[in-house]
Amino acid sequence: MRDFGAGFGYLLKGQRWVGRHGRQLGIGLLPGLITLVLYAGALVGLAYGADDLAGWATPFADDWSSPWLGAFRGFLTALLFVLGLFLAVVTFTAVTLLIGQPFYESLSEAVDRSEGGAVPESGLPLWRELWVSARDSVRVLLRVALYGVLLFALGFLPVVGQTVVPVLGFCVSGFFLAEELTAVALQRRDVEFKERLALLRSRRMLALGFGVPLALAFLVPFVAVFLMPGAVAGATLLVRDLDRAGADPADAGPGKTPDTGSGAPGAGTTPAPGPGWGEDLPR
Template sequence: MSDLGAGFGYLIKGQRWVFGHARWFGFGLLPALVTLIVYAGALVGLGYGADDFVAWATPFADDWSSPWLGLLRNTLVVLVFVLGIFLAVITFTAVTLLVGQPFYESLSEEVDRSEGGEVHESGLSLWRELWISARDSVRILVRVAFYGVLLFALGFIPVVGQTVIPVLGFCVSGYFLSEELTAVALQRRGMVLKDRLTLLRGRRMMVLGFGAPLAVAFVVPFVAVFLMPGAVAGATLLARELTRTPEPEPVPSSPYTLHKD
């Protein structure tokens, strides 16, 4: 449980860091705001076009009598819009990090610099970094989609589906959210996706303590925008902890050790 609390502590420390460095807070808001505007426009367009899309997709129901035609198509319109919101929520962080790659990398480097020690640099070109980030984000989203379908199916189990499954859903979302956010710092340290996932599995409770509360907060888009800079800062602090080399334990001296006079 100590790791769980420590993970949450890094989330709080990240928010404190950006509020103590106002310029970097504003700097980190820009990509999230741009992404939010694009997503909001897409959802508005979906809201206006969902009726036409459903009518186009269900020509077999054109001759159905009332109320079955309206019931079918209205239900499908709602499902299409809910699916759009779900996709927006699970892809928001990945797209924001991709849009703001230079911004968040600079922010992460500044956090490393303020904490002391080596400031790692990837040495890759911007386009190469964008390609790696996009490729890894797709791989993560495939994993999220798999678990999402599984949890959706388990959600139909009475009682468990309405209590345990939503909690598991936020834990899964938080775990992969942590992977996406720590990738900014860990990628600069030369770690590929497979190595990053292995590293996170080694401190699973700490990762959940960081990511699960953030996943709950990120359900609200405007909250996600304002927490994003601090989330990147906190993820950098978390990455420093995960990659820290433990100090060797001192070897106890033997009572039989001979000492020279």
């Protein structure tokens, strides 16, 4: 749980950072507003059409007597909307980051600059950065879709489907939100997609502590828009401390001084940033 608390601490620290840098906050809000309008329209359409979709998908239930037909399709309609909401929460960050790539990269660089030390730059042209971001987002979405189908099927199980499955859904959402947000800073450090996943899997509770509260907050209308700039800033701070602390980022949580000596737990298992960073991490 120490890692979970450290991850949540980075989220709070990022919000405080943009609170002190009003210009960066204003720039970071625009992509989220555009994405919010697009997603709101999609969810409204799903809300109106989910009942018809449930009826189309279950023709075998047409002859069921009342109240079983209504109860079954009502449950399926609600489940479809929950699945749509789950996908919206997870993909919101990917789409917002794609739309706002230049803005968020500038914000991430500003965080690095304000905290001192090196300010890594990708050195890629904008079109190439957009291509890499879109390609990696598709990779994330494919993984999320697989989890979504599995969780959707498990949702039909009595009790488990109404208790354990929603919790697992938020954990999946939180983990991939953390991956998408840290990608802004890690791409500038030449850390590839598979290496980023390996890095976050090796500190899964840290990633969940950062991402799960954010996934829950994104369920509240408009909150996602206002939290996105701070989430990017917090993810950059998290990556900076991963960089400095090496294998035990929890020891480099907000307000702590990382111990990079040879006696630190697990020291040396995380290579320095650059090509191959994270290759030695557990997969």
